[in-house]
Amino acid sequence: MFGFASAFDGGLLREFRRLEQEMDEMLGQRSWPAGVRLASRGTYPPMNVGLTPENVEIYLFAAGLDPAQLEISVEKNLLTVAGERKVPEQKGATWYRQERFDGAFRRVISLPDDVDPERVTAKYRDGVLQITAGRRQTARARQIQIQ
Amino acid sequence: MASTQEVAKKPETETQGRAQAREAAYLLVPPADIFEDADSVTLTLDMPGVTKERLKVEAERDTLLVEGEAAINVPAGIDPAYAEVRSTRYHRSFALTGELDAERIEASLRDGVLSLRIPKRAELKPRRIEVR
Known part of the structure; x- marks a missing residue:
């Protein structure tokens, strides 16, 4: 049921993600x-x-x-x-956040x-x-x- | 001996703390629109993938908490090639002020959009004062 979460959340992937995040921060973006x-x-x-x-x-x-x-x-x-x-x-409402x-x-x-x-x-x-x-x-x- | 154990333990707790911090960083914060009209304050939040059964809206004292889990149909054995959304858990809280009646919040969820209308307490609605 949480296949999506586990597919993207696994232990090894988490390490990859950390790396990825560091790369993201370094390069500003990553494209597919x-x-x-x-x-x-x-x-x-x-x-x-x-x-x-x-x-x-x-x-x-x-x-x-x-x-x-x-x-x-x-x-x-x-x-x-x-x-x-x-x-x-x-109409006539006050916006606080958009x-x-x-x-x-x-x-x-x-x-x-x-x-x-x-x-x-x-x-x-x-x-x-x-x-x-x-x-x-x-x-x-x-x-x-x-x- | 005790001190050695403590020293030995330290890196573990540190790792745990970091893991927790990292986990928290991957909670999704749903973007929100908030506006106020004469009778109420309305919050709209984008929570794609969340169904009614996986949504929690709680008002406790002065805090409104919104949590949800996205249920997404993913085939078994999928290889995640690219991900901009890296969690399925949404979490966001808002501070409520006294004039809002948390007992009477109306919530609706449609196509992943959560709408919360919080009425103002009747006695605190703005009144137009007539000048005689």
């Missing part, structure tokens, strides 16, 4: 993978990417979206997610080369957009039998 069209950390919505032998799983943490207003497209190996989140105006993202956003994600653009699906649940991109069979690691 580097490319000119790709925005760095701090862009809305934040995302996590995980790999399985069959799929690339992308999680975008974007609460309060209308899935009908989301635009998801794949061109070559670039996945683009665009949308808008409007924080409703409050930390939540308000406005239009666009995130471009570079997918590994083995992704099949025909097999990209997305679902939105509890404020998390999960995009699953299928990988081509040929790219999967094959066990070689010793004769």
Whole structure:
């Protein structure tokens, strides 16, 4: 149930994360993978990417979206997610804090080369957009039998 | 002998303390919008992945505590390649002032957005004073 937490929270990973954090602080950012069209950390919505032998799983943490207003497209190996989140105006109210993202956003994600653009699906649940991109069979690691 | 033991113990507790501090650093602080109108104060928090069952909102004396755990569908054996969100636990607390009626907080959660409306106590609502 907490697979996500354990996948990203394991003991060894924690050490990696510490290292990573130090690198982040040193370099200011870290990108997945580097490319000119790709925005760095701090862009809305934040995302996590995980790999399985069959799929690339992308999680975008974007609460309060209308899935009908989301635009998801794949061109070559670039996945683009665009949308808008409007924080409703409050007439005559006094604002104390406005930390939540308000406005239009666009995130471009570079997918590994083995992704099949025909097999990209997305679902939105509890404020998390999960995009699953299928990988081509040929790219999967094959066990070689010793004769 | 006792002093040697103490010395030997020291690094362990230090490591534990650091581990705890690191753990705390990975709690997610949900971004919040807060506004006030004539009748109430409304807080809106982004907590993507949190469901009603995994959300805790507690008002105790002068503190409002919001905690949640994101439940995300992750396939077994996933290899985390890249992560900007590095925890699934949300935690944030707010100080409440006396004019807010914590007994009557209305909470709603939709698509990972938590809304909390805290009414002001009736006797403390601003009154318009008529000048005769």
